[in-house]
Amino acid sequence: MANNLIARGLKRCSTRRFLLWIAPWAALLAFGLYSAGLCLVEGLNQTNMDNRFAFGLWIFLDLTVIALGAGAFFTGFLLYILKVDELRAVINSAVVIGLVCYSGAVAVLMVDVGQPLRAWFTFWYPNVHSMLTEVTFCITCYLTVLFIEYLPIVLKNRKLREIPTFLVFEFELHKLIYVLAGVGTFLSFFHQGSLGGLYGVLRGRPFAFREGLAVWPSTFFLFIISAAAVGPSFVLLTTWLVEKISRKPLVRPAVLELLGRISGLLLAVYVLAKTVDTLVWINRTSPESGFPAAQYYSWRPFGTWILFAEIVLFGLVPALIMLTPRLRAHTGWLVSAAAMACCGVALNRFVQTIQTLALPTLSFDKFLSYYPSWQEVGTFLAVVAYGALVYSFSFRYFQLFPEERERYQI
Amino acid sequence: MRQRCPQQAVDVDPRTGIVGQMPERCLGCRYCMAACPYHARYFNWWDPRWPAGMEKTLNPDVAPRMRGVVEKCNFCHGRWHAAKQKAAAAGKSEIEPGDYVPACVEACPTGAIRFGDLNDPSNDLRHPDSFRLLKKLGTDPKIYYRSKRDWVRNVAQASRPVSSQKEASHG
Numbered sequence: 279m280a281n282n283l284i285a286r287g288l289k290r291c292s293t294r295r296f297l298l299w300i301a302p303w304a305a306l307l308a309f310g311l312y313s314a315g316l317c318l319v320e321g322l323n324q325t326n327m328d329n330r331f332a333f334g335l336w337i338f339l340d341l342t343v344i345a346l347g348a349g350a351f352f353t354g355f356l357l358y359i360l361k362v363d364e365l366r367a368v369i370n371s372a373v374v375i376g377l378v379c380y381s382g383a384v385a386v387l388m389v390d391v392g393q394p395l396r397a398w399f400t401f402w403y404p405n406v407h408s409m410l411t412e413v414t415f416c417i418t419c420y421l422t423v424l425f426i427e428y429l430p431i432v433l434k435n436r437k438l439r440e441i442p443t444f445l446v447f448e449f450e451l452h453k454l455i456y457v458l459a460g461v462g463t464f465l466s467f468f469h470q471g472s473l474g475g476l477y478g479v480l481r482g483r484p485f486a487f488r489e490g491l492a493v494w495p496s497t498f499f500l501f502i503i504s505a506a507a508v509g510p511s512f513v514l515l516t517t518w519l520v521e522k523i524s525r526k527p528l529v530r531p532a533v534l535e536l537l538g539r540i541s542g543l544l545l546a547v548y549v550l551a552k553t554v555d556t557l558v559w560i561n562r563t564s565p566e567s568g569f570p571a572a573q574y575y576s577w578r579p580f581g582t583w584i585l586f587a588e589i590v591l592f593g594l595v596p597a598l599i600m601l602t603p604r605l606r607a608h609t610g611w612l613v614s615a616a617a618m619a620c621c622g623v624a625l626n627r628f629v630q631t632i633q634t635l636a637l638p639t640l641s642f643d644k645f646l647s648y649y650p651s652w653q654e655v656g657t658f659l660a661v662v663a664y665g666a667l668v669y670s671f672s673f674r675y676f677q678l679f680p681e682e683r684e685r686y687q688i
Numbered sequence: 689m690r691q692r693c694p695q696q697a698v699d700v701d702p703r704t705g706i707v708g709q710m711p712e713r714c715l716g717c718r719y720c721m722a723a724c725p726y727h728a729r730y731f732n733w734w735d736p737r738w739p740a741g742m743e744k745t746l747n748p749d750v751a752p753r754m755r756g757v758v759e760k761c762n763f764c765h766g767r768w769h770a771a772k773q774k775a776a777a778a779g780k781s782e783i784e785p786g787d788y789v790p791a792c793v794e795a796c797p798t799g800a801i802r803f804g805d806l807n808d809p810s811n812d813l814r815h816p817d818s819f820r821l822l823k824k825l826g827t828d829p830k831i832y833y834r835s836k837r838d839w840v841r842n843v844a845q846a847s848r849p850v851s852s853q854k855e856a857s858h859g
Contacts, residue, residue, distance in 0.1 A: 332718035392714070399713055400695045408694045411695075481826060483725060568845075
């Protein structure tokens with residue numbers, strides 16, 4: 279019966295095989311939900327965070343998945359606003375990735391805060407001076423936009439299309455897609471930036487503090503560019519992975535190359551901006567606060583290697599690979615470069631969250647260490663499992679890759 | 689710090705300059721803790737529970753804070769309110785300086801802690817031997833420390849002590 283839900287002309291594995299695929303993910307999700315439940319019921323004493331290490335694995339996860347999920351808004355922006363029509367081949371997949379990333383991040387945030395039932399207070403008593411208010415407003419609104427963008431994908435399902443009301447509703451929703459893409463782009467620009475601004479405004483943390491324009495520190499702009507750069511890379515990486523796992527050609531190689539070229543170009547801009555920002559910070563911002571920047575890298579294990587890895591190894595190198603036509607044409611190079619770009623953004627978010635809190639500011643403070651508890655890791659894994667499950671069901675029952683049918687017939 | 693809190697649970701009183709915290713409004717996001725370089729903020733990781741009988745030691749003027757919120761020293765906010773009420777009952781608009789003293793100042797057996805109005809030129813809080821931690825960061829803390837010893841002041845002002853540098857490079 280379930281096979282009747284699969285779109286005509288598409289071939290999917292048997293139900294038995296699909297169940298075998300989702301079973302481990304479901305088990306992981308169950309374990310993660312148990313971990314998260316413990317944190318909600320017993321309190322955050324279940325984590326290894328403490329009064330000095332107040333942010334941990336979850337905030338790192340949130341920042342990373344939100345950056346990786348940026349493919350949704352950026353692909354939408356390129357397709358619907360800038361009319362890069364080739365990206366129609368991956369837009370549905372990008373929306374699902376965005377939905378998974380953002381909803382997963384919001385779910386983890388609800389576990390991470392001490393009083394999740396007071397989440398609405400931010401809307402009721404908003405502090406317009408706080409970057410976190412901007413983050414909360416924009417992420418919530420954008421998640422709503424993503425749900426609306428996901429609806430037409432669901433409503434195009436073979437069985438649901440048999441209901442005329444749904445068909446009309448889907449048609450009407452589709453008319454709104456340009457508005458949604460515009461609103462999504464606006465909201466995403468602001469919340470990606472505000473996430474960077476969260477750290478950049480911390481005057482009391484000279485490692486993270488940055489100068490900037492007006493109320494926005496430089497990290498505001500760096501987060502926007504880096505998210506826009508790795509978003510297409512993550513879409514590329516996911517598409518390639520799905521092609522490998524499902525053993526089906528889903529998009530033309532030219533589409534993956536285009537994603538790589540966009541990602542490479544933006545990554546090059548990011549590397550340049552990040553380099554300038556780092557130089558200003560080393561030579562002016564940090565010394566003016568009384569902290570020579572070199573001292574931050576004398577605490578092991580956070581040596582200068584981390585700066586090198588962030589800017590050169592996972593920034594400049596993948597950018598050059600993706601900008602070189604000969605290398606880009608080779609799937610191995612292209613996918614490796616996309617994976618490196620994604621690792622780079624994860625490393626950047628790790629540095630912003632973990633290294634910032636680990637480094638001492640008071641002269642008599644010690645370097646702090648933190649290892650997440652199994653409950654934190656479990657909750658982290660729940661998001662991964664949730665993502666895999668939502669994507670797997672979406673891939674099986676909805677048409678995520680419009681070119682798949684014709685590609686399959688080739 | 690007030691600019692960090694997304695839901696205005698942090699309050700800076702313009703009359704006293706004291707940074708307060710409203711636990712009933714706090715979401716427990718801990719952004720203020722990440723922002724504070726002095727580690728002056730504490731998160732309630734556990735439910736407030738006291739062994740049987742110990743609850744009698746609780747201060748009736750200060751409500752216990754719930755699990756999952758951030759709290760900090762508010763210079764005994766309840767005492768300030770009591771002083772204001774006393775002044776109002778006496779028909780005065782300002783409190784008498786001696787009527788408002790935080791509990792730690794009152795309890796310290798050696799008189800090592802002093803409390804007063806930083807804007808009052810007659811008190812000696814801004815002594816030449818006084819210093820503030822991380823003054824260069826521009827966080828404008830209200831706590832002043834005082835020591836005649838140069839090395840104490842130097843350690844407090846240093847961006848990083850030498851002993852820790854050795855320890856870190858070998859660790």
